[in-house]
Amino acid sequence: MSFYPRLRxxxxxxxxxxxxxxxxxxxxxxxxxxNKPGMLLGKIQSGKTRAFLGIIARAFDRDFDIAIVLTKGTxxxxxxxxxxxxxxxKEFIDNDEIVLFDIMSAPDPLTKAELRRKIIIVAKxxxxxxxxxxxxxxxxxxxxxxxRVLLVxxxxxxxxVRFAKKKGSQDIEQGTIAKQMDTLRGGL
Numbered sequence: 103m104s105f106y107p108r109l110r111x112x113x114x115x116x117x118x119x120x121x122x123x124x125x126x127x128x129x130x131x132x133x134x135x136x137n138k139p140g141m142l143l144g145k146i147q148s149g150k151t152r153a154f155l156g157i158i159a160r161a162f163d164r165d166f167d168i169a170i171v172l173t174k175g176t177x178x179x180x181x182x183x184x185x186x187x188x189x190x191x192k193e194f195i196d197n198d199e200i201v202l203f204d205i206m207s208a209p210d211p212l213t214k215a216e217l218r219r220k221i222i223i224v225a226k227x228x229x230x231x232x233x234x235x236x237x238x239x240x241x242x243x244x245x246x247x248x249x250r251v252l253l254v255x256x257x258x259x260x261x262x263v264r265f266a267k268k269k270g271s272q273d274i275e276q277g278t279i280a281k282q283m284d285t286l287r288g289g290l
Contacts, residue, residue, distance in 0.1 A: 105159040105194060105220075113190070115156060119149065123156040127164055130157075130252065154254050155190045158222065162200075167249035168221045170235060172283075173256050175226045180204055183256065184224045191222070205234045217243065227255075232282040239290065251290040255283075 110120060122142075129140060142157075144150040158169045171187065173179045184204050194200040201216045203209060205225040209216060223238075225231040239247050 105162045105199075106156060107163075108193065109156060109159045109190065112193070113152070113156075115152075119153060119156065122153055123160050126153075126157050127160040130161060130166075131164055151186060151256070152190075154256065155187060158252060158254065159191075161250075161252045162220045165250055166220075166252050168223070168246065168251045169254060170223045170225065170251060170286075171254045171256055172225055172227050175228045177226070180206075180224055180226045187222055187224065194220075205231050205238070208234070208238070212243065217246075221246075227283075229282065232286065236282070236286055239286075247290060253283075253286070253290070 106123065109115075115123070126140065126142065133140065142150060142153060144153070154171075158166075158171075161169065171183060173183045181204070184202065187202055188195065191200055191202065195202055198215070198219065200220045200222060201209075201212075202222045203224070205223050208223070223235065225235055
């Protein structure tokens, strides 16, 4: 059962959005270098969230199994993101096709049935949250590493690509969160 056609029809996505979603997922199908991430840009209130939710649904149709959605480092925005995804994906969640959770309140343990579903994980871009995601894949459920994962950075302007001077030195190093995101991308 396809995800995006059902989501598209319920939301009444226009032709331009449908083309954007298809184009992005076509490119994802051929992406094989974690050091070359893709990027979608849009103005405030331009429909970026609507687009990336459509991309997640379409990616699930194309054999992606897990989507990790990163938000700004506030509890409020993480809750808002879970709520928005929950509204758009309500039918899939209610039909036990998708499991959705914030990494800070992940079911523990995930059941065998949950592990067979498509999974959407929301996390604030903070060291502790990214460590929990890494632990989920490395320690708790290493079999998840064999599944196709889509990493969505909902607020790419916040700490995704960041370099800073080392304390007491002129050397420049990659920021901690950016380094964790690179490690996560490289390990999946």
